[in-house]
Each structure stands twice: as structure tokens, then as C-alpha cells.
Amino acid sequence: MKRIASFVLSIALLSPHIVTGHHSFDAEFDRNKPVTLKGSVTRVDWGNPHIWVFIDVKDSTGKVSNWGVEGGAPNALFRNGWRKDSLKVGDIVTVEGFQGRDGSQRANANRVTLPDGRRVFAGSSVGGK
């Protein structure tokens, strides 16, 4: 089955042009701005062309800010067994990705990981909840 549509960034980074499942990565995100965000989930927006996960992130001074993280295509995620409630409000996640070109608190998620190391909303749900 080829319905593994999302999270192809790690491969695509080897190319001069970066592709994601839906649109060109470079149109929206900046490959020179890698970010790692750890925080608690405040909302999951499950819709096309990409799902969005919102998390509250605390910086080193204790200030909390809400980030929006773009994930995969919902139809592909659904076929791989994921559902909107695979992540719940309050879940703690670590997101590795790239920040938006406009410098806002928006990022593309290359990887979303739970504290026990399980990946969430990856192309395959093997081992996922």
C-alpha cells in the first residue's frame, strides 16, 4: 500500500527542492529554521489539506506561548489507522520540524513524539495508539 503520504521531509531534505504530501515545503516553511518544541496539546484541527496540532510551549523564562504545527493529510492518516483523538488535549508531545517563513509560531512537523517514544500521526500506525 502506498498510502504513506506524509512526513517525507527526512528524505526530501536531500533534494534541492523539498516536497510534502500536498504543497511545496518552501512556499510556506524555512528549511533553515529547524525547531524542536515540547508542550501540551491544546487542540487538534482535523481537516484538509493538513491537520494542525496546537501546543502550549514554555520557554526558559517560563513564558507560555501557543504554537500551531502542520501535520499530515487527514485522509492518509485515517487510512493508516489514526483518528482525531489519537492525540488528546493535555498530551505532552515533542515536535521536530521547521518554522514558517514568516517567523510566526507555526511549524511543519517532521516528527511528533510522545514521552514514551511512540510517534504520533506518522505515516504508519504500527505500534501507535
Place this chain on the structure above:
Amino acid sequence: MRTILATALGLMLVGALVPALVTPQGRDAALRQGSGQASKSGPDMKAPAPRLPNGKPSMTGVWDNTRRADVTNKAIPGFVKELPYTAWGKAKWEGYETFMQTNGDYVGNCLPFGMSRSLYGPHPLQIIHDNDHLVMLFEQNSMFHIVPTDGRPFTKDLPPSWFGESVGRWDGDTLVIDTVNLNGYTRVDTIGHPMSARARITQTFKRVNFGTIEHTFTLTDPKTYTSPWTVHDTWALDSGTILLEYACMENNRAFYEGRIKPFVPPDDVD
């Protein structure tokens, strides 16, 4: 969970396939796909291709269309070894990232992906086929494309469009579909290989057995490439998949939060 899901999808597929597979052989096969027995064993993918009432092979089914984000990707069989750019084509390829920053990304705007990016995108394709028409139902943006298969002439003075106008004809048991009158705004693939409004797409569909279509995609575009080139695909019948709605703008934050600019079409693609 996956087993339950597959069973449910198989049952739902019956309703989609039964009206379209009209021969006794096809109808039986379609029914088998939805029966309790079928969910264990599935249809016989090596059985002969189902036939339309006119005797030609039917392409009906949901197909596991090959994902090609880059038609030159050597990891995917049937790729193009080298794209023979014209000077214009090479400039378009090398300038794509800049173009997107200045003119916006058309798919990021939820505009149509066009024929090749719908075929080679990450979402499935369903074909409904009868004596007179082949209809492509693309999950990508929930788009459809209707192809008459009687070899008629192309329509005169039709406005150029994202998917163009397609006409099919039979060459023995192979269906050949030509597409022209493209607007030139679309790219070949996700990575952005270029094409122009002068492009002609030629596809061939050969259903070699119940479970397999051999498909080719040939691009003839003298403005962009010095010679035609062809991609070869083998598609498996994907009897466990149903198409889902794809309402592209419902959650397109990239666009409505302003990170992707409103698309300004190129003015040099004719």
C-alpha cells in the same frame, strides 16, 4: 483494528462497484469483493480483465496509483531517466522556488492539481468506465475528469483549463487517452518539473488482468522539452479503499493565515 476497517471498507465498496461492472464475470467478482468470504481471500487478481458490454476491457475500480513526487526518482520503477529540457524549460525548473515566492503556490491555494499531479499525488484514483466514457475520480481536491472514448475531435475554442480536454480511443484492448488545451499553470509533479500550455498528455491503459492496469504517461511539450518522455506504471486494484472527501480549503491555514500568497498565474506559458 485494521482488519475491522478493511472489512468495513470492503463492504462499502460493493455499492460503488456493482453498477459499473456489468458483465456477469465482473458482477460476480464485484460481489465477491463484498462478501464475507471475500474479506478473507479477496477477488482473484489473476482472473481475466472484466469486460464492458461492447467487449472492451473495463478499467473500473479503485487503483493504487503510483505516488511520484518526482518523475525522475530512480527508486520508483518506470521513472524518467533524464528530462530533455529546452532553454525555457530549464529556466522554469531552476526558477520554481523563486516563482512560488513571487506568484504563490497554486496547490497551496487549493487550486486544481491538474492531470499529472492528481494521478501521481498521494491520494487514490477511482475509475468508472462504460461503453462511452471513462471517468476519473480523484480524491485529491475531490476532482472529477470525464473522458469520452469514441475518438471524437477535440472541441474548438474551449477555454484552456487545469485538466484540459481529454478524448480516448481504442487501440485493440489498450485505451489511449490524449489530453490537450491545458492552461500551463500546473507542474508535472510535486517537486515542480515544468510544463507549458502547449503540452499534450498521452496516457495508455491496459488492464492485463482483473487486478492490474499497466499505465503510461507521455508528455509531449516542445516549449519545455526537446523530445517526448514517458513514465511507466503498474497499478494494482485497491479493493480495500474507498475515496474520501477532500475539501481542500477547510483547514488550509497556510493560505488563510497568509503564509502562502494568492496565486498569480504565469504569463509566459503559451
